[in-house]
Amino acid sequence: MNGPYVAVIGAGQATAEQERVAERVGELLAEAGAVLVSGGRGGVMLASCRGAHRRGGLTLGLLPGPDRAEGNPFLTVTVPTGMGELRNGLVARTADGVIAVGGGWGTLSEIGFAMRLGRPLIAVGSWTVEGPAREPSYPTADTAEAAVSWVLRQLG
Amino acid sequence: MNGPYVAVIGAGQATAEQERVAERVGELLAEAGAVLVSGGRGGVMLASCRGAHRRGGLTLGLLPGPDRAEGNPFLTVTVPTGMGELRNGLVARTADGVIAVGGGWGTLSEIGFAMRLGRPLIAVGSWTVEGPAREPSYPTADTAEAAVSWVLRQLG
Amino acid sequence: MNGPYVAVIGAGQATAEQERVAERVGELLAEAGAVLVSGGRGGVMLASCRGAHRRGGLTLGLLPGPDRAEGNPFLTVTVPTGMGELRNGLVARTADGVIAVGGGWGTLSEIGFAMRLGRPLIAVGSWTVEGPAREPSYPTADTAEAAVSWVLRQLG
Amino acid sequence: MNGPYVAVIGAGQATAEQERVAERVGELLAEAGAVLVSGGRGGVMLASCRGAHRRGGLTLGLLPGPDRAEGNPFLTVTVPTGMGELRNGLVARTADGVIAVGGGWGTLSEIGFAMRLGRPLIAVGSWTVEGPAREPSYPTADTAEAAVSWVLRQLG
Structure with missing residues (x-):
């Protein structure tokens, strides 16, 4: 794919507004x-995949566990990394840009990674x-409109 | 070793006070x-290893690169992970408790990981x-005294 | 994708017959x-992606380095793992079945992984x-016909 | 430590002779x-750690799971990688030289990795x-004598 890779990060448990x-x-x-x-699972991950x-759109899920079946039903391609939360770093590395929606401590680790790697990142709540x-x-x-517009502009 | 494993996290470039x-x-x-x-490199990592x-004390360095020689000279044991910044997650996972001193974006990713994994963590500046x-x-x-005292108390 | 995930493993330097x-x-x-x-690079990896x-077909490349640009031009989706040769284990884990064509020591590591994980694997030269x-x-x-036929039969 | 790092690889289930x-x-x-x-677990891993x-001697165990307690009782330092069998690649990367004793498919993956990385490796059965x-x-x-002697000679 020639399109940019954009990660949507956020918690597996999200509010209705975050999912929207x-x-x-x-x-x-x-x-x-x-x-x-x-990260290919529920909450913000699932909601963004459903929209895409x-x-x-093409959706790529980097799962924490070793089993493809744990991915949400809206994934085009899944990679069952079996690396647990270490896969958060893979999500950041695979992305050209990042949009954070809500999120828990795992999301914070992805934010740290993405910023460390110099990825353009924007946060919504x-x-x-x-x-x-x-x-x-x-x-x-x-x-959502402002976040996507900003990220795509950064990625040229 | 029966003693607890405590990670000291912080940036490779640190202020004199942070190193102290x-x-x-x-x-x-x-x-x-x-x-x-x-993480086995410079700044806060090196200073804490020098003190130990x-x-x-026994010091364990989980290096980002594939080469043992990049570790600081105060490491007892080095693991050249070759995983780049993904090794931040390994540092958090290997630790029973965490002390953050200063730090950059990589440190933030380790904080996120450690909290996600439920590790007791205390921050100094x-x-x-x-x-x-x-x-x-x-x-x-x-x-330093207050931070170490708190972490060791959490780890029983 | 509902189709099975099949890994084609082999060396980055391959003979004309292996590439065919x-x-x-x-x-x-x-x-x-x-x-x-x-693994997303040259030789057997590139040739199989070109055919697909x-x-x-949809092709997924799990690259050793951190840079998407090192992938071959026939990849639909790339994951620049930045994990070096450790990504060989991810290739085996992501695959439901494996076809080995030629190959060097890295290929042998993938064969070991895939067999350890119980993946159906067949070798051509x-x-x-x-x-x-x-x-x-x-x-x-x-x-090629016999190898693909066998793997798909195993995956039901 | 200034001494060389030597990996002893082999299966978690071993014969009495392999353990000897x-x-x-x-x-x-x-x-x-x-x-x-x-790899820090049983069989050949445990027996070699017991001897050291x-x-x-100092023993370093790179565990597949996320829990330090799964390591054998003769480990000086444990790293609970939580990466599953991917940790086999870390074992090979961390070692300056490798001795394989018996072994299953996981051991074969480590042999492939170690040879790919150019580590001197010798096999006993x-x-x-x-x-x-x-x-x-x-x-x-x-x-055992011949294997250790050969590896140490390679590592200067």
């Missing part, structure tokens, strides 16, 4: 021809962080 | 019989984070 | 609706191995 | 000041392999 945003993000990414990368799938060296942080967006 | 704290943390962990786990080494679900965060300490 | 077989394997897998998994691509416990080994085939 | 050889290998490595690297431990390109293979030894 994630689903819309998935739709917009698919319409833009992006490959949607995620509805619009004919996700973690707020402040580093000891006052590192420049990532921008935030209020809507 | 990290070195003292290393000394105290060695005196307590703990195994010091780290001075007190006869490190990241401040706030999650979308107002997750209970980790405590902070002002001194 | 690999390309034909790729064509046949695509025609059967399988997802072709590989020609027939409209690849390694011959004999274990200390006289473990039942894997079958061999003389042609 | 592995234990003697462990003793000899410890006497030579080497760090013994292994008896002679005061382990896999016999022949590659399609008639790659020069690894030597074999009949005794």
Whole structure:
């Protein structure tokens, strides 16, 4: 695929509003021809895949466990890594850009990885962080549209 | 080793004050019989290993690259993982408890991992984070003594 | 994708005959609706992807390095693992079945992994191995057709 | 540690004779000041660690699961990788040299990795392999003494 790879990261347990945003993000990414990368499970991951799938987009799920069957039903391609939470680093590495929607501690690890790797990242109702060296942080967006638009612009 | 495994995480480029704290943390962990786990490179990692080494402690370095020679000179045991920044997840998994001193984005990924895995973690002049679900965060300490004392108490 | 995931493993430097077989394997897998998994680089990996691509098949490349650009031009989806040769284990884990064509030491590691995980595996002009416990080994085939036919039969 | 890192690889289920050889290998490595690297579990892994431990050697176990408690009782340092069989690649990468005693399919994957990485490797009653390109293979030894002596000589 020539489209950019964009990760949608967030928790496996999400609020209805987070899932609504994630689903819309998935739709917009698919319409833009992006490959949607995620951890492949429930909550924000599932909702974004459902949105992308509805619009004919390609979805890639990097699962923590060794079993393909644990992936959500909207994945085009699954990689059952069997690496547990270490797969969070693979999600960040595989993505050209990242959109964080809500999220728990695992999402925070993905944010750290993605920023460490220099990936453009934008957050919608996700973690707020402040580093000891006052590192420049990532921008935030209020809507799926603004988040997708910003990421795609960064990726040229 | 029967002693607890405690990770000292922080950036490869650190301030003099951060290195001073990290070195003292290393000394105290060695005196307590703990195994010091780290990413094995410079800055906070090196300083904490130097402190532990001075007190006869055992230090374990999980290196990002494939070459043992990139480890700092105060490591007892090195594992050249060749996994790049993914080794941050291994550091968190190998540790029973974690002390963060300063730190950059890679350190934030380790904090996320460690909290995701339920490891007791305390921060000295490190990241401040706030999650979308107002997750209970980790405590902070002002001194090496307070940080080590808290972690060892958590680990029984 | 509902089709089975079949890995084609072999060396990055291959003979003309090995590439011919690999390309034909790729064509046949695509025609059967399988997802072709590989290490994503040259030689047998590239030839099999070229064959699958020609027939409209989906190809997944798990790259050793951190850079998507190192993948061959016939990959639908790439995962730049940044894990070096450790990604050989991911290839075996991601595959439901495996076809080995020729191959070097890295291929042998994938054969070991795949057999350890119980994946059906067939070899075309690849390694011959004999274990200390006289473990039942894997079958061999003389042609791409026979190899693909056997693997697909195992995967039901 | 300045001593070389030598991996002892073999199956978790081993014959009495394989365990006898592995234990003697462990003793000899410890006497030579080497760090013994292994997968940290039973059979050949446990026997070699027992031998090294008896002679005061340092043993490093890279466990497949996420739980330190699954390691054998003779490990000085454990890394619970949580990466499953992918940790076989870490064992090979961490070792400067490798001794294979008996072994199953997982051992074969480690042999492939180690040879791919150019590690000196010697086999005692382990896999016999022949590659399609008639790659020069690894030597074999009949005794623990001969195997350890050969590996240490390679490592200077």
